[in-house]
Amino acid sequence: MTGAQIIIETLIExxxxxxxxxxxxxxxxxxxxxxxxxxRIRHFITCHEQGAAHAADGFARSTGKTGVVxxxxxxxxxxxxxxxxxxxxxxxxLVAITGNVGQSLIGKDSFQEVxxxxxxxxxxxxxxxxxxxxxxxxxxxxxxxIASVGRPGPVLIDVPKDIQTAKCEFVPKGxxxxxxxxxxxxxxxxxxxxxxxxxxxxxxxxxGGVVIADASKELLEFADKIDAPIGLSMMGxxxxxxxxxxxxxxxGMHGRYAASKMLFESDLIVAVGTRFSDRATGCKIxxxxxxxxxxxxxxxxxxxxxxxxxxxxxxxxxxxxKKLNLQLEKTSRPDWxxxxxxxxxxxxxxxxxxxxxxxxxxxxxxxxSFMKDDEIAVTDVGQHQMWASQFYRLGxxxxxxxxxxxxxxxxxxxxxxxACIANGKKRTVLFTGDGSFHMNLNELxxxxxxxxxxxxxxxxxxxxxxxxxWQTIFFDRRYSNTTLQRKTDFVRLAEAFGAGGYRAxxxxxxxxxxxKAFDTDGPVLIEAVIDSDExxxxxxxxxxxxxxxxxRG
Amino acid sequence: MESSRFILSMLVKNExxxxxxxxxxxxxxxxxxxxxxxxxxxxHLISRITISARGDDYIREQIxxxxxxLVDVITVELMDLENTVLRELLLVKxxxxxGELTELMQAISVFxxxxxxxxxxxxxxxxxxxxxxxxxxxDFLKPYGITELCRTGITAIGRGEHILNNNLKEKM
Numbered sequence: 001m002t003g004a005q006i007i008i009e010t011l012i013e014x015x016x017x018x019x020x021x022x023x024x025x026x027x028x029x030x031x032x033x034x035x036x037x038x039x040r041i042r043h044f045i046t047c048h049e050q051g052a053a054h055a056a057d058g059f060a061r062s063t064g065k066t067g068v069v070x071x072x073x074x075x076x077x078x079x080x081x082x083x084x085x086x087x088x089x090x091x092x093x094l095v096a097i098t099g100n101v102g103q104s105l106i107g108k109d110s111f112q113e114v115x116x117x118x119x120x121x122x123x124x125x126x127x128x129x130x131x132x133x134x135x136x137x138x139x140x141x142x143x144x145x146i147a148s149v150g151r152p153g154p155v156l157i158d159v160p161k162d163i164q165t166a167k168c169e170f171v172p173k174g175x176x177x178x179x180x181x182x183x184x185x186x187x188x189x190x191x192x193x194x195x196x197x198x199x200x201x202x203x204x205x206x207x208g209g210v211v212i213a214d215a216s217k218e219l220l221e222f223a224d225k226i227d228a229p230i231g232l233s234m235m236g237x238x239x240x241x242x243x244x245x246x247x248x249x250x251x252g253m254h255g256r257y258a259a260s261k262m263l264f265e266s267d268l269i270v271a272v273g274t275r276f277s278d279r280a281t282g283c284k285i286x287x288x289x290x291x292x293x294x295x296x297x298x299x300x301x302x303x304x305x306x307x308x309x310x311x312x313x314x315x316x317x318x319x320x321x322k323k324l325n326l327q328l329e330k331t332s333r334p335d336w337x338x339x340x341x342x343x344x345x346x347x348x349x350x351x352x353x354x355x356x357x358x359x360x361x362x363x364x365x366x367x368x369s370f371m372k373d374d375e376i377a378v379t380d381v382g383q384h385q386m387w388a389s390q391f392y393r394l395g396x397x398x399x400x401x402x403x404x405x406x407x408x409x410x411x412x413x414x415x416x417x418x419a420c421i422a423n424g425k426k427r428t429v430l431f432t433g434d435g436s437f438h439m440n441l442n443e444l445x446x447x448x449x450x451x452x453x454x455x456x457x458x459x460x461x462x463x464x465x466x467x468x469x470w471q472t473i474f475f476d477r478r479y480s481n482t483t484l485q486r487k488t489d490f491v492r493l494a495e496a497f498g499a500g501g502y503r504a505x506x507x508x509x510x511x512x513x514x515x516k517a518f519d520t521d522g523p524v525l526i527e528a529v530i531d532s533d534e535x536x537x538x539x540x541x542x543x544x545x546x547x548x549x550x551x552r553g
Numbered sequence: 554m555e556s557s558r559f560i561l562s563m564l565v566k567n568e569x570x571x572x573x574x575x576x577x578x579x580x581x582x583x584x585x586x587x588x589x590x591x592x593x594x595x596x597h598l599i600s601r602i603t604i605s606a607r608g609d610d611y612i613r614e615q616i617x618x619x620x621x622x623l624v625d626v627i628t629v630e631l632m633d634l635e636n637t638v639l640r641e642l643l644l645v646k647x648x649x650x651x652g653e654l655t656e657l658m659q660a661i662s663v664f665x666x667x668x669x670x671x672x673x674x675x676x677x678x679x680x681x682x683x684x685x686x687x688x689x690x691x692d693f694l695k696p697y698g699i700t701e702l703c704r705t706g707i708t709a710i711g712r713g714e715h716i717l718n719n720n721l722k723e724k725m
Contacts (some may be wrong), residue, residue, distance in 0.1 A: 085671070117570065118573070121570075121573065121574060121577050122577060122581045124579075125622075126593060126623075126624040126625075129570075299622070300618050300621070301615065301618035301619050301621075301622055303618075304611070304614060304615075305615060
């Protein structure tokens with residue numbers, strides 16, 4: 001078999017049935033094999049490699065399966081970089097396969113040659129340049145394993161062109177068995193139980209690790225056992241149903257008041273599958289002052305990296321929570337509960353809607369009313385992302401796809417396409433802003449070509465809203481380069497791509513557009529015109545604490 | 554937390570790019586390296602790296618944990634300096650005037666250095682020892698006029714029964 005054949009055969013052998021990508025000179029052989037294997041593996045071409053990388057990422061986030069993206073050498077490979085970094089920061093299992101020039105041309109600054117393994121070293125779990133076709137199959141197998149095992153993340157394989165044409169024997173090996181996670185220390189579990197036993201006001205702070213580990217059920221059981229509220233990081237939002245009585249919502253910079261307030265009132269934070277991002281903690285010293293931290297995570301390097309842990313349990317969070325649940329006595333903390341309820345139902349915990357014609361909160365909640373619990377919402381990055389995080393009542397795990405760690409504007413279109421395809425072309429909604437959407441709107445073409453039931457809600461405030469909000473608060477309203485003055489006609493733009501397009505300036509018009517959109521099979525864009533000065537509140541300024549929270553605009 | 558010198562010994566896969574991954578990790582996480590030495594072990598598939606760095610307990614712990622996450626890293630150990638033999642090799646070339654050679658030779662003998670090349674006005678010397686001894690020797694030679702020098706960086710090995718690859722990660 002040729003190297004190119006081995007690539008496709010090994011992907012199929014390892015259970016990969018869908019790949020995203022973009023052909024080019026250095027991957028012609030791989031694309032030739034994709035052509036021949038078209039009944040066994042699907043390939044989706046995007047408009048830009050970045051879109052393909054985000055699509056593979058969206059595919060992975062919405063299913064837990066490994067996403068695969070293929071790109072050619074040089075610019076094809078560098079166009080993946082933002083997508084790979086996005087997946088790295090949010091621990092998403094992604095395998096990127098790039099072509100490269102033949103080995104005799106490497107290092108000669110050849111046409112479309114770039115050192116993509118060098119470039120992606122700091123944003124991958126591991127990467128490879130294949131120099132021997134005999135090792136190709138095992139490298140692909142190992143890459144797929146590394147991407148998904150433990151804390152997931154992206155892996156890149158660079159395959160020079162001569163390796164793709166070189167021949168060797170292919171020995172099928174079958175799908176690799178899931179490798180067992182590290183053993184959980186009984187001593188650590190014992191210390192954790194003691195610490196919980198000493199606590200009068202425990203608070204569970206859950207992150208994306210709970211979603212990745214499929215540990216929602218165990219988390220809720222744990223919360224019941226120790227009678228604690230749950231606050232969520234943005235990556236953890238879909239870990240717990242939005243209307244669950246224990247769920248206080250997102251905590252952190254733009255989190256709900258109650259989620260942040262009770263965190264600062266607690267005497268113990270049980271942090272599960274989270275890495276204490278600066279956006280989530282604010283002032284790190286105040287965050288852990290006066291309370292102890294019990295940190296549960298699969299990645300030992302996260303323990304103590306951002307916030308010192310009093311006790312830590314390293315392991316798969318699902319397995320750790322199961323162990324804890326088995327050994328914990330059910331406790332009741334009525335005083336803590338009434339303290340929580342008092343804050344939860346206080347006026348501070350309400351986020352008043354603006355009196356404008358089409359408030360952002362209305363947009364998000366109205367979309368939600370059309371959607372089922374298992375349907376997926378995707379966001380881009382900016383104010384709309386925070387509004388979605390605050391107001392989109394989450395249903396099932398993995399139904400909220402957003403770029404947390406890297407905060408990648410332009411993530412949404414690709415990710416929504418990937419998520420939609422991954423879930424059998426199920427209805428998917430993308431919340432985006434006019435800033436983010438302008439970055440990668442080319443992928444509308446991909447959505448149309450594949451007739452995806454994708455509803456794109458462009459919350460158009462004609463400004464870069466999040467940056468403008470900071471300029472308003474911290475830069476004395478000097479709106480440097482955030483007032484866009486673009487003349488884009490979103491409806492005609494959508495139509496030009498072959499999608500449906502509606503524009504709404506009022507609640508009634510928006511609902512009418514939504515009804516039509518949810519009745520359409522293919523992609524539909526709805527431009528929701530919102531006021532330029534809508535703010536994301538509450539807001540804890542960077543490095544701040546609950547005492548610095550801004551509740552009203 | 555006190556910032557002080559520490560020595561890391563690691564076994565890594567002997568493959569291209571491994572050194573870049575390790576030095577890149579230090580750079581990316583803003584950890585500084587004082588010295589780094591690397592060489593193949595008795596097993597040609599494995600290289601051993603010794604890194605000398607500085608930092609407090611937080612940095613030490615983070616470095617070890619982050620290094621352990623690299624796929625090519627087989628094992629990492631923060632060496633117990635009480636129980637570790639540390640050595641560094643110095644090659645140094647000094648210029649001397651007529652009449653200075655005797656004094657120089659005495660110093661070479663005191664420091665247990667070796668003369669490995671000699672001309673009428675230059676001497677190339679070799680010294681092995683702890684880093685502090687190497688530094689002291691360099692300080693002594695400075696007034697003569699050092700024309701060039703190279704230090705290998707610290708290498709380290711545990712005393713007695715202490716063997717680094719006893720706790721091999723299951724990566725191999």
